[in-house]
Amino acid sequence: MLEITPITEESGYFDLPAKIGVYRPGGGREVYLIDSGNDKDAGRRVRQWLDAQGLTLRGILNTHSHADHIGGNRYLQAQTGCRVFSGGIEGAITAHPVLEPAMLYGASPCVQLRNKFLMAQESDVTPFDDASFPGEIEVLPLPGHSPDMVGFRLPDGVVFLADCVSSAETLEKYGLSYVYDVGEALLTLSRVEGMRARLFVPSHAPACEDVAPLARLNRERMLEAADCVAALCGEPTGFDALLRGVFRHFGMTMTVQQHALIGAAVHATLTYLQAQGRVTCEIADDALVWRAL
Numbered sequence: 001m002l003e004i005t006p007i008t009e010e011s012g013y014f015d016l017p018a019k020i021g022v023y024r025p026g027g028g029r030e031v032y033l034i035d036s037g038n039d040k041d042a043g044r045r046v047r048q049w050l051d052a053q054g055l056t057l058r059g060i061l062n063t064h065s066h067a068d069h070i071g072g073n074r075y076l077q078a079q080t081g082c083r084v085f086s087g088g089i090e091g092a093i094t095a096h097p098v099l100e101p102a103m104l105y106g107a108s109p110c111v112q113l114r115n116k117f118l119m120a121q122e123s124d125v126t127p128f129d130d131a132s133f134p135g136e137i138e139v140l141p142l143p144g145h146s147p148d149m150v151g152f153r154l155p156d157g158v159v160f161l162a163d164c165v166s167s168a169e170t171l172e173k174y175g176l177s178y179v180y181d182v183g184e185a186l187l188t189l190s191r192v193e194g195m196r197a198r199l200f201v202p203s204h205a206p207a208c209e210d211v212a213p214l215a216r217l218n219r220e221r222m223l224e225a226a227d228c229v230a231a232l233c234g235e236p237t238g239f240d241a242l243l244r245g246v247f248r249h250f251g252m253t254m255t256v257q258q259h260a261l262i263g264a265a266v267h268a269t270l271t272y273l274q275a276q277g278r279v280t281c282e283i284a285d286d287a288l289v290w291r292a293l
Helices: 040-053 073-080 088-095 099-105 168-174 182-193 212-232 239-250 256-275
Strands: 004-006 011-014 020-023 030-034 056-061 083-085 138-141 150-153 158-162 199-202 279-284 287-292
Touching: 040 056, 040 073, 056 073, 073 083, 088 099, 099 256, 168 212, 182 212, 182 256, 212 239, 212 256, 239 256, 239 287, 256 279
Parallel strands: 030 056, 056 083, 158 199
Antiparallel strands: 004 011, 011 020, 020 030, 138 150, 150 158, 279 287
């Protein structure tokens, strides 16, 4: 059975690959989850814990719509009748999860992208501004990693940060990871660096009292990756050749899924570099190429 990592009387989390937050208003018998894990099995384990503790699940607060964060929604909603809260583009994808791999692929996604890692089951979604949302929780906009990602500040001062920061180990291992909008992600990291909280709980990094050093490291690594992509555009380069160069530079292994995820991150980085006036795209010999300015 799952074991909770307690923080206060009101909050804690399950330390899974993508953390699931637990909020118990006033330390009572009702519970709200922050995200739901990566699949039905994660949802089942959470339900077993709730049953063992005699707790009632009132709602799931989704930080964003990536499958490892909403994968347990459908099971838990069917089992308990709880609401699933989400907003903006994230809410649309949570209700229609095929949009996630479709965004990566640019069309109806190929079979290799239609899996539980990239496409959860659909949920019935309630917006954050609905009267049933626990109003004592502050919704924190954290766009960048995904279009309308949010975090949550609980009444006890604990802040759940979703995927806006990666662990130092992940940054060291991969160098470049998925991001939807580099410019927004950098602004989010600057805001997070200035935040104060009783405890910060990122989804994929250890909980900490001071998140500023990790936010700075994430920003530095994102800018390093942008410099790498810009350097690869020293000569006019088509996207496939550019992506191959990124994989080789960071020592990554190409798979269909990684091609989609890192390809999207490289596209996001090119958009950022173009906005900075560092690269441009053009048509040469009936092919789109990118070149540094």
